[in-house]
Amino acid sequence: MVLSPLQAIAWEGYDYEKGNNIEIEKGNKVRTGETIEIYDYAAGEYKDVEVNSINRHGRSVDIEVTDSETGETRTFEMND
Numbered sequence: 001m002v003l004s005p006l007q008a009i010a011w012e013g014y015d016y017e018k019g020n021n022i023e024i025e026k027g028n029k030v031r032t033g034e035t036i037e038i039y040d041y042a043a044g045e046y047k048d049v050e051v052n053s054i055n056r057h058g059r060s061v062d063i064e065v066t067d068s069e070t071g072e073t074r075t076f077e078m079n080d
Contacts, residue, residue, distance in 0.1 A: 010023050010024065010025055010026050011023065011024040011030075011078055011079070012078070012079050013063070013076040013077055013078035013079060014076065014077045015040070015042075015074055015075070015076055016074075016075045016076075016077065017072065017073075017074045017075060018040070018042055018074065019042075020040070020041050020042035021041045021042075022038050022039065022040055022041065022076055023038065023039040023041070024036060024037075024038050024076075024078070025037050025038065025039060025046070030051060030054065030063065031051060031054075032051050032052065032053060032054060033050070033051065034050070034051050035048050035049070035050050035051075035068065036048070036049060036050075036051060036065075038065075038076075047067060047068070047069065048068040048069070049065035049066060049067050049068060049074065050065060050066045050068060051063060051064075051065055052064040052065055052066055052073070059080045060077050060078065060079070060080055061077075061078045061080060062075055062076070062077055062078075063075070063076045063078060064076075
């Protein structure tokens with residue numbers, strides 16, 4: 001069985017709406033429609049978000065999510 005890099009390690013990125021760094025914790029399946037756990041550095045806590053879309057742009061990946069607690073749409077630019 002081969003593990004996807006999205007499942008094997010934590011993935012660091014930037015949240016455009018909040019203007020801060022986030023991290024997608026290891027073990028999360030980053031797929032459209034899935035709920036994943038992120039660490040929000042500005043809030044200093046873990047949050048659950050639902051993945052709305054995933055778009056690759058050159059060497060980065062944009063992930064649009066909905067915050068499960070607030071209903072806000074957020075866009076993360078993830079390091080490739």
